[in-house]
Amino acid sequence: MELHQMGVAELSAGLRNKDFSAVELSSTLLQRLRQAQDNLNACITISEESALEQARAADQRRAQGDSAPLLGVPLAHKDIFCTRGQRTTCGSKMLAEFVSPYDATVVQRFQKAGMVSLGKLNMDEFAMGSSNETSFFGAVRNPWDLTRVPGGSSGGSAAALAARLLPAATGTDTGGSIRQPAAFCGVTGLKPTYGRVSRYGMIAFASSLDQGGPMARSAADCALLMDVMAGHDALDSTSHPQAAGRFSAALGRSVKGLRIGVPEEFFGEGLDPEVAQVVQEAIQWYVRQGAEIRPVHLPNNVHAVSTYYVLAPAEASSNLSRFDGIRYSHRSGSSVDLQELYLQSRYEGFGPEVRRRILVGSYVLSAGYYDAYYRKAQQLRALIREDFRRAFAEVDVIMGPTTPTPAFALGAKSADPVAMYLADIYTIAVNLAGIPALSLPCGFSKAGLPIGLQIMGNYFADELILGLGDAYQRDSDWHQQVPGWEEQ
Amino acid sequence: MVKRIAHLSRIALPDNELPQMVSQLERIFSLVAEMQAVPTQGVEPMAHPLDLRQPLRSDALRQECLSREELMASAPRAQDGLFLVPKVIE
Numbered sequence: 014m015e016l017h018q019m020g021v022a023e024l025s026a027g028l029r030n031k032d033f034s035a036v037e038l039s040s041t042l043l044q045r046l047r048q049a050q051d052n053l054n055a056c057i058t059i060s061e062e063s064a065l066e067q068a069r070a071a072d073q074r075r076a077q078g079d080s081a082p083l084l085g086v087p088l089a090h091k092d093i094f095c096t097r098g099q100r101t102t103c104g105s106k107m108l109a110e111f112v113s114p115y116d117a118t119v120v121q122r123f124q125k126a127g128m129v130s131l132g133k134l135n136m137d138e139f140a141m142g143s144s145n146e147t148s149f150f151g152a153v154r155n156p157w158d159l160t161r162v163p164g165g166s167s168g169g170s171a172a173a174l175a176a177r178l179l180p181a182a183t184g185t186d187t188g189g190s191i192r193q194p195a196a197f198c199g200v201t202g203l204k205p206t207y208g209r210v211s212r213y214g215m216i217a218f219a220s221s222l223d224q225g226g227p228m229a230r231s232a233a234d235c236a237l238l239m240d241v242m243a244g245h246d247a248l249d250s251t252s253h254p255q256a257a258g259r260f261s262a263a264l265g266r267s268v269k270g271l272r273i274g275v276p277e278e279f280f281g282e283g284l285d286p287e288v289a290q291v292v293q294e295a296i297q298w299y300v301r302q303g304a305e306i307r308p309v310h311l312p313n314n315v316h317a318v319s320t321y322y323v324l325a326p327a328e329a330s331s332n333l334s335r336f337d338g339i340r341y342s343h344r345s346g347s348s349v350d351l352q353e354l355y356l357q358s359r360y361e362g363f364g365p366e367v368r369r370r371i372l373v374g375s376y377v378l379s380a381g382y383y384d385a386y387y388r389k390a391q392q393l394r395a396l397i398r399e400d401f402r403r404a405f406a407e408v409d410v411i412m413g414p415t416t417p418t419p420a421f422a423l424g425a426k427s428a429d430p431v432a433m434y435l436a437d438i439y440t441i442a443v444n445l446a447g448i449p450a451l452s453l454p455c456g457f458s459k460a461g462l463p464i465g466l467q468i469m470g471n472y473f474a475d476e477l478i479l480g481l482g483d484a485y486q487r488d489s490d491w492h493q494q495v496p497g498w499e500e501q
Numbered sequence: 502m503v504k505r506i507a508h509l510s511r512i513a514l515p516d517n518e519l520p521q522m523v524s525q526l527e528r529i530f531s532l533v534a535e536m537q538a539v540p541t542q543g544v545e546p547m548a549h550p551l552d553l554r555q556p557l558r559s560d561a562l563r564q565e566c567l568s569r570e571e572l573m574a575s576a577p578r579a580q581d582g583l584f585l586v587p588k589v590i591e
Contacts, residue, residue: 114571207550344577360513391546447550
């Protein structure tokens, strides 16, 4: 097997056995990343020099007897994670020149583990989008079909993994931004329980929903990444004291006796029949291994999208007020007074989707509308969480599709924000509640596009859902299918 | 209304972009409007997924902090360790 085809676990073993060095490995992948840019546009920054320096350091550490499991394994970060001395753009013109003075906690943790960061991955601007088309640095293309979107907002991460440019990547998920692109590109991604992965240095979109997580080509690899990524961080006031875990050690569990909830609300109108069939077949695999299915109801899921499109823009309008054109963001050249400087810098620096969401947020928080929108949405959020509480009293996990359709065509939904928002109809409730969910490949459409199975767990059941994803992947090869983008 | 919200948001909204912004916001708010029909009387609003208390750190000086130079390196306009802005006071 060639280096670029190997996953995290295989690379870790290869490095340990000295089959190849970290420098050889990183050089190979850096070359692939560069070559794929024209076709896929998965990266915003490729940091060759610093990557090779880190790889040399990893080889040195190994020569000195260090045997950290991920030492020398490459990855790349979604460009929402601050990286010291390196450009961090968040996919926006607003931050196109921003060089972070510090590292995000997640970046630091991977660095300490000896992983080699190859660069920064493309994303929807400020993580607002479900197609990667809102990026200031151009859309990412789906390696399974270059005329289709990779999903978003962690589209660069998903496309790079699917195209075998990288074995591992970070992503963030506010309403589905890890799981939806993972499903569209045929890779595996975990949105952890809120509070397990530090948000320090992860540029904020909607702070009560944002959660960083691992993306890779298997659940087992995601678990290895979580071993490093998760943990309490005093620098994040919402970091959970029990955030850490031994995720990889929890793999290899039996499925026997598992109670799976299958909500009928996830199989109703709007679901592509091909997706429904493939996902049902995957659920049947668990039944054959001894799991039992129980019907559960999530009656308020139907309100998840509207609840989200009040709360997330409200939080975003506040979080994004820091970009003022003065301290570290794009500054308009034409302004004569301070007011004009704010207005123009923010108009020029933010793209249309971000501007739209900030306006929605300002509106729902403005005097006279707060109760009708913001407070109402917070009440619905409580009802949505209550649905999950009730369901998890009866079942261990909930399964369903990650997305209503496979990847759609570039440009298909960019004119209508609401059509785009509905692409996240099965993923948003998870963020509102704060529970963990995994998306993993479970088949293909007739057109050859990947389809994702979503496994949702109760609070802190991250280990369980990773284990269930891993069990399925030990007996299936959907996650090992390779897209033919190099021939397209 | 939309112009006022744009101003509150400190984002310029050129006249030629106003009609499109209005129609897109109308689309979004017609999606969101369905919420109003859900009975929520007596439901405690949920602000956050975790019922955690705000952690506090001790009120002590930190040993390490970033230098002014590092923090200001990305400022679009700065001079002598100060951010430059258009004249505010006449």
